Amino acid sequence: MTYIGTIIIGAGQAGLAMSRCLSDRGIRHVLLERGEIANSWSHERWDSLRLLTPNWQSRLPGFGYDGPDPDGFMSMPEIVGYLRDYARASDAPVEERTRVLSVTASAGGYEIQTNRGAWRCDTLVLASGACNLASVPALSAQVPPGIEQINALGYRNPGQLAPGGVLVVGASATGVQLAAEIRAAGHEVTLAAGEHIRVPRQYRGRDIQWWLEVTGVHATRTDEVDDLRRARGVPSLQLAGSHEQPFCDLGWLIAMGVEVTGRLGAIRDGVALFSGGLANHCALSDLKMNRLLDTIDAWAETCNLPGIGPAERFAPTPCPSAPRLTMPLGDGRIRTILWATGFRPDHSWLQLPVFDRKGALQHHEGRVAPGLYVLGLPFQRRRNSALLDGVGHDAAAIADDILFQRGRSAA
Amino acid sequence: MQQNVITKPVSNGVNTEALIGARGAFEQMPEAAAFTFRSTCDWNEGTNNTNTINGFFGLGENQERKQTFRIDSDHPEVFAAADRAPTPPEIVLAALASCLTGGVAAVAQHRGIQLHKMRAVVEGDLDVRGILGMDQEVRNGFSGIRVAFEIDADATPDEIRALVAQSQKRSAVFDILTNPTNVNVTVA
Numbered sequence: 001m002t003y004i005g006t007i008i009i010g011a012g013q014a015g016l017a018m019s020r021c022l023s024d025r026g027i028r029h030v031l032l033e034r035g036e037i038a039n040s041w042s043h044e045r046w047d048s049l050r051l052l053t054p055n056w057q058s059r060l061p062g063f064g065y066d067g068p069d070p071d072g073f074m075s076m077p078e079i080v081g082y083l084r085d086y087a088r089a090s091d092a093p094v095e096e097r098t099r100v101l102s103v104t105a106s107a108g109g110y111e112i113q114t115n116r117g118a119w120r121c122d123t124l125v126l127a128s129g130a131c132n133l134a135s136v137p138a139l140s141a142q143v144p145p146g147i148e149q150i151n152a153l154g155y156r157n158p159g160q161l162a163p164g165g166v167l168v169v170g171a172s173a174t175g176v177q178l179a180a181e182i183r184a185a186g187h188e189v190t191l192a193a194g195e196h197i198r199v200p201r202q203y204r205g206r207d208i209q210w211w212l213e214v215t216g217v218h219a220t221r222t223d224e225v226d227d228l229r230r231a232r233g234v235p236s237l238q239l240a241g242s243h244e245q246p247f248c249d250l251g252w253l254i255a256m257g258v259e260v261t262g263r264l265g266a267i268r269d270g271v272a273l274f275s276g277g278l279a280n281h282c283a284l285s286d287l288k289m290n291r292l293l294d295t296i297d298a299w300a301e302t303c304n305l306p307g308i309g310p311a312e313r314f315a316p317t318p319c320p321s322a323p324r325l326t327m328p329l330g331d332g333r334i335r336t337i338l339w340a341t342g343f344r345p346d347h348s349w350l351q352l353p354v355f356d357r358k359g360a361l362q363h364h365e366g367r368v369a370p371g372l373y374v375l376g377l378p379f380q381r382r383r384n385s386a387l388l389d390g391v392g393h394d395a396a397a398i399a400d401d402i403l404f405q406r407g408r409s410a411a
Numbered sequence: 412m413q414q415n416v417i418t419k420p421v422s423n424g425v426n427t428e429a430l431i432g433a434r435g436a437f438e439q440m441p442e443a444a445a446f447t448f449r450s451t452c453d454w455n456e457g458t459n460n461t462n463t464i465n466g467f468f469g470l471g472e473n474q475e476r477k478q479t480f481r482i483d484s485d486h487p488e489v490f491a492a493a494d495r496a497p498t499p500p501e502i503v504l505a506a507l508a509s510c511l512t513g514g515v516a517a518v519a520q521h522r523g524i525q526l527h528k529m530r531a532v533v534e535g536d537l538d539v540r541g542i543l544g545m546d547q548e549v550r551n552g553f554s555g556i557r558v559a560f561e562i563d564a565d566a567t568p569d570e571i572r573a574l575v576a577q578s579q580k581r582s583a584v585f586d587i588l589t590n591p592t593n594v595n596v597t598v599a
Contacts, residue, residue, distance in 0.1 A: 265590040276589035280579040287573050322555065357441070 004030050006402065007112060007121040009103075011037045011094045013060060013083060014376030015127035017392045019092040020061045021399035027406070031092060032114060034099040038083040040129050045076050047157045048181060050241025052173060053209045053387055060086055061392040071207065073241030100128075104351050109371060123402050126350070126361075126374040130386050131343035137169075142267035143337060144329050151339040152178065158185035162335040165189070167272065167327070169264050170340035171196040172235035176248045178340055180240075183258050190327065190334070191253060192274055194263030198238045198249035198285050198317065203296060205309035208239070215299045217292075218384035222365060225379075232379045235342070250282065251318045261323040272327040272334075282319035289314070345377065366398055371405070373398045425520040443470050450482070458486040459495050500553065504533040507584045511558060514578030519564060524574065528563040556588065 006022060008015045011033035022029045033039065051058070056070035058079075063086045074082060087094060101113045109122040134151035143149055148162055152174045158181060168179040171193035183189040199208050212218045225231040240248045250260050262275035290313065297311045327334065347361055354369055356362050363374050365381040374380070375398060376391050384390030437444040446469035450462045465479040484499050486492035497505070508531045519526050535556045541549040562571050579585045 262589070268591065273591040277579065277585065280576055280585075283572065283576045284580065287569060287576055290569060291573075 001118040003120045006123040008125045010128035013388050014391045017060050017395040020090040021395045031094045032098045033096050036096050037087050038080040041079050044153050046155050052239045057389045102349050123371045130345050130377050132346035133344050135342040135344050136339045144270045148336045158182050164335035165333045166336045167334050168338045175340035176238045177240050183256050190259045192264040211296045220383040270330045278323050279319050282317040286316045421523050421525045423516045423520045423526050425517045427521045458492045504535050508533045510582045510584035511578050514582050515574050518574050518577045525565045530561045532559045
């Protein structure tokens with residue numbers, strides 16, 4: 001068994017940011033990585049995906065984008081290259097192809113079994129990702145045989161899909177991007193949309209992510225929201241990493257010929273049943289967007305920024321007046337169901353009593369238990385905790401905490 | 412993201428503190444949040460019948476009310492009935508209106524918005540060829556339901572729209588009507 005003071009599980013942006021912050025404080029550590037650096041970005045994302053945040057916002061502790069296209073959006077090979085460059089620049093001590101099999105408590109610290117031997121440490125940081133598993137609803141078990149089911153982790157490109165109709169379930173960034181791509185490839189596409197949030201890619205001549213940053217939305221802390229659990233679960237904004245489309249919302253999809261209907265409520269006797277509540281979900285989305293634009297306008301008013309365009313309000317979502325409520329799944333029209341119903345982390349190897357009754361890791365701003373931290377979860381400490389640009393702030397806070405605890409135990 | 416400047420306490424007659432307290436209690440004891448509601452319907456004559464509603468299960472035990480409520484139902488004269496009470500589909504529309512209206516009051520209280528007047532008009536379209544078994548293509552139930560709210564409150568039009576949207580989001584009857592529910596009917 002190898003002993004080291006601090007271990008980080010995962011060498012994606014969270015693990016690498018953590019490693020950099022520990023190195024900056026002189027704390028010896030190692031990163032255990034199941035595959036290679038940026039493994040999820042290399043192996044678990046669809047081909048056309050680009051980051052939803054612009055290159056200039058890809059700031060990590062001690063590292064930033066200095067390429068020719070600061071307003072562009074990184075492709076998957078580009079983000080993998082970016083993180084490898086970061087690991088090299090930080091001299092991160094990564095043990096690649098070291099898959100964690102179990103973590104248990106051991107003599108005031110933690111014992112980690114891997115496929116390449118056992119480790120022991122006093123301090124452990126879980127940075128293994130927020131999107132390891134696709135959250136697929138239980139009603140997927142009712143899908144009749146003969147219909148292919150695929151989730152967003154398994155999807156690569158439309159070439160994978162059987163010819164014919166596709167039902168895309170979910171209308172966050174993933175669902176809208178994939179519905180558009182599959183429709184553009186010539187498939188008949190139906191999108192089942194529950195709660196969703198539309199925003200323009202650009203507003204008043206600036207990227208929406210710039211506005212979210214300067215108005216302080218990204219930096220919102222956990223004690224500034226009244227229902228943290230809800231804030232942690234909000235669907236991702238309907239965005240794509242591209243300036244081509246002003247909106248990637250339901251109206252855009254409808255104009256492309258995608259049939260939009262309500263949330264998938266049940267599958268009964270081989271028939272998909274959809275909610276009749278789409279109009280309210282569209283209304284909620286329009287109201288949320290307009291509140292955000294109000295916040296932006298109010299902020300812009302106080303700053304008198306040069307080069308900012310005029311305030312704008314957009315037409316409401318062109319919600320279909322009578323969206324379909326049922327869809328037979330046995331008539332051959334729909335050949336594939338694509339679940340774009342969210343992701344969750346995989347902590348199945350963590351053999352510690354740190355989960356709530358729904359199986360989610362319990363933590364306060366990343367602190368799980370004495371000597372045990374998590375990093376990179378949605379709204380863990382600030383609203384942008386799970387974004388590339390947000391993880392560094394959380395990593396620095398955890399590194400400070402580790403330093404403080406070490407000082408205490410040494411004293 | 413908007414904050415109202417509250418000069419005098421808002422009162423819509425909803426005890427939101429108690430509801431927020433209940434949320435905290437159910438967090439600790441989720442089994443207490445499992446309620447079962449019931450209505451008992453006795454046939455009177457023809458299409459006329461009477462529901463009596465009193466007990467329900469909740470907070471881990473059977474709950475009895477101080478009084479028993481009645482809801483009568485019948486069919487109108489155009490269906491050759493005696494028209495002693497509203498039809499069951501009208502009671503469903505009424506349930507939706509009540510649920511959304513109560514929800515708006517609760518959300519307004521929580522958001523510190525004073526209501527002055529509120530009215531909801533609910534309409535449901537129903538092609539009776541469905542229930543008469545005349546056309547397989549026509550469903551028995553409503554083909555569409557519209558709810559029109561008129562609300563006078565100390566709030567902007569968008570804040571009022573947000574109240575109505577949030578009320579739908581948290582409404583039991585809106586959910587019951589817009590989503591499928593498994594219904595099992597047995598005979599003793």
